[in-house]
Amino acid sequence: MNRINPLYIAALLVGVLAFSMFKLSSAKEELGEAKRAYSKTEVIATKLSSLKEVYSNKAKIKKSLKFILNQKGVNHKFKSSSLSLSSDSLDVNALNKLMGKLLNGSYNIQGLKIKKLDNENVSFKMEIKW
């Protein structure tokens, strides 16, 4: 016949409710955190992916460079992570054409040297990395 004081049960229920509300509040905070982390990761992932595609996709860069360099008078040498271009004497028009293509493309130009030899010719050196 000994019964539990209903006030104890009420207090227990209030305790359980407070605990569950606390857990819910923590979970909501965690959810907000997870959403922010996801958005941040998504931004980083898309940016990184597109930048890597542009500056680090070896096969793609090599393919497009080979297409551009398919012209006479420019020596080129592919290395594992770079390309060296050089010409002791290059026609100014050819230089304009080549520079136009290289500067309009997204290549990581590490070094450049253009020296005027006379009114029609220049010496040219460039290094592109990926």
Add this chain to the structure above:
Amino acid sequence: MIFNQKYKILFLDPNTDEHYGDEKVGIILSPSLYWVKKLKLPVKSVREVKKLLPSIFEDTLTNGNYSYSAYKTSKENEYIVFAYEDKTILDLLAKQNIQMHNIVSIHFAQTELSLIHGAMKINDMQSVYIKDDILVLVPCCWIEEKGTLVLDDVKLSNHKIHLQQFGHIVNIKSLYSIGAILVLFIVLTMSELFVTNSKINHIQDLQSELFSKYNLKSTMFQNKSMLKKYTSIHSKQTKLRETFSALLGLRLNANEKINFITYKNKKLSVDFSGVGEANTSQIISALKAKHLNLSSSYDKNILHLEIKL
């Protein structure tokens, strides 16, 4: 007091002043501890009767917190109904030193002593006897022939009550309502917690998918570091192209030419030949207007510029 298999049976009466030890007991309540009525009601169940009891006893009872009980007799639609004050009984139990944990069950004398013959003396002043199927309490002096109440043959029935120990402190119905609301809130909160946790798991799964889809490194630190590296490359290359655009966009005089361009370690050097001293500031200010960070030197018609990217 008699021995009845596993526990004793006590007749609880406010006019006896006894103190009991620490043992299991079954309690029979004296008629002075409850109100009883026999009535016919056109209802089908005891539950429906119980709903009507507060209004049935309304005129009989004084102000207080009462509990009610009822059972059906063998006759159709006939019920025996009871009203009792839990606190009065609890106080009497405490007075007679009967611990709640020792009480096996509590019964009304009406249900347990309905088979007595004639009047039975329950204390020095009062006796009980059956009148019209109701066990009534009368002063001893009213009846001359009376026996002594013997509980040896009493076998406790199933008509027992549970005392509301805290009914006088809180209204049980209100407490049930509050409890129900609290439980409802707990259920809602728990449901929301479950949903929130599911959402967290879903987002974490999506994040893992992002890692595999974009072939990211295992830690965000590595990825941030890589992004920083590529962003730096991108901004440098953009700046280089902007600088070239600014240089090639310069309006030079007929005899002014660019003789030499070199780019290394974020530094672009340019030599202009055939530049008159008066014209150097024109070229420099045109480039500075493009927000280029440059330094210059001039020697023998040659303007040398160094631009930091």
